[in-house]
Amino acid sequence: MNGATPTERGRRVWGARLRRVVVWVLLIGLSCLFLIPFFITLSDSLKTFAQVFRQPRIWIPWPPKFSNYAEIFLVLPFFTFFKNTFMITGLALFGQVTSACLVGYSFARLRWPFRDFCFVILLSTLMLPGQVTMIPIFLLFNALGWVNTWLPIIVPAYFGVNVFNVFLMRQFFKTIPFSLEEAAVIDGAGHLRILTMIMLPLAKPAVLTIAVLGFVHWWNDFMGPLIYLSDHMKYPISLGMKMFSDAQLTNPHYIMAASIVAIIPIVIIFFMAQKYFVEGIALTGTKG
Numbered sequence: 001m002n003g004a005t006p007t008e009r010g011r012r013v014w015g016a017r018l019r020r021v022v023v024w025v026l027l028i029g030l031s032c033l034f035l036i037p038f039f040i041t042l043s044d045s046l047k048t049f050a051q052v053f054r055q056p057r058i059w060i061p062w063p064p065k066f067s068n069y070a071e072i073f074l075v076l077p078f079f080t081f082f083k084n085t086f087m088i089t090g091l092a093l094f095g096q097v098t099s100a101c102l103v104g105y106s107f108a109r110l111r112w113p114f115r116d117f118c119f120v121i122l123l124s125t126l127m128l129p130g131q132v133t134m135i136p137i138f139l140l141f142n143a144l145g146w147v148n149t150w151l152p153i154i155v156p157a158y159f160g161v162n163v164f165n166v167f168l169m170r171q172f173f174k175t176i177p178f179s180l181e182e183a184a185v186i187d188g189a190g191h192l193r194i195l196t197m198i199m200l201p202l203a204k205p206a207v208l209t210i211a212v213l214g215f216v217h218w219w220n221d222f223m224g225p226l227i228y229l230s231d232h233m234k235y236p237i238s239l240g241m242k243m244f245s246d247a248q249l250t251n252p253h254y255i256m257a258a259s260i261v262a263i264i265p266i267v268i269i270f271f272m273a274q275k276y277f278v279e280g281i282a283l284t285g286t287k288g
Contacts, residue, residue, distance in 0.1 A: 045069070045256035052253050068257040075247065075254070078261070080233060081240030088150055088225075088236055089218040095158035096165060096214045097207060103160040104169025105195050109181065119170070126163050138227060152228045153221070157214075165210040172206035173199060212273050216266055237262050 044052055046064035072078060106112075107119050141152040160166050176199060184194045200207060222238040229235060232243060241262055245255050 041256045041259055044253055045260050047253050049251060049253060065253075068253055069261060072244070072254050072258045072261070076240060076244050077233070078237075078240065078244075078258070081235055081237045084234060085219060085236040085238075088153055089215060091150075092154045092157040092218045093211060093214045095154065096162055097211055099158055099160040100162065100165035100169050100210055101195065101200060101203075101207065103166045105173055105191075105199060107166070108170045108173035109199075110191065122163055122166065134227070141228065147228055148230050148234070149228070150234065153224045162210075162214070165214070168206055168210055169203065172203050176202055208273050212269060215269050219266055
């Protein structure tokens, strides 16, 4: 580069700028392509019944019918569904994050017999389809009398059942220098204090990553509530949406409005934590 002529340096600069422009054009184009389904959903949610089926399609309804969003709460108890979903998601998410941090710290920083062997066994469970264990788990919870309650959905989250989250926390904890832990031990700190005062603040990107992933999972979970819940007043928003769509098959504008309302919390959570989410994925597996 130092021995290049001004003409060659100019060509390289323009070449780099051209590549940057091409990348941005591709990214913007793909973003617009992926946003088309969301735009169609949002557009249909603001239409009248007649406008939904009109041909050619009306892309931007005018005037927009915002009353669709109020009317969906009059058809089914959506406030109850949202309250149930927030309670299930909050309780399960707390257990999932807590168990992932504790188990991940144990595999990354503690020394105990057959630790690596147990970790391999844990990872091997990722290859086990959920359909294989679905019936035995249901029989277990049925014997405990937990069917038609939230317990089968919430309690397993407190036992580190999400292997990917455990793996993510283990890999992140392994990037933290051991000198910090050794200094804390010299000061008389125990493992719990080291985890809460040193490890977790440094692992904030990884913790928020599994929190975002966990929130999306529990908010959208359909199979678990479908198997264990029969009382519709205990339904989360996922089952509530299915119940609503069955009742409003002839009113697609209401279904679209309900879909927009259901995804708003996920969109808000992701945009609030996207910086830490990307950082957590990027740093996992790197060596400090």
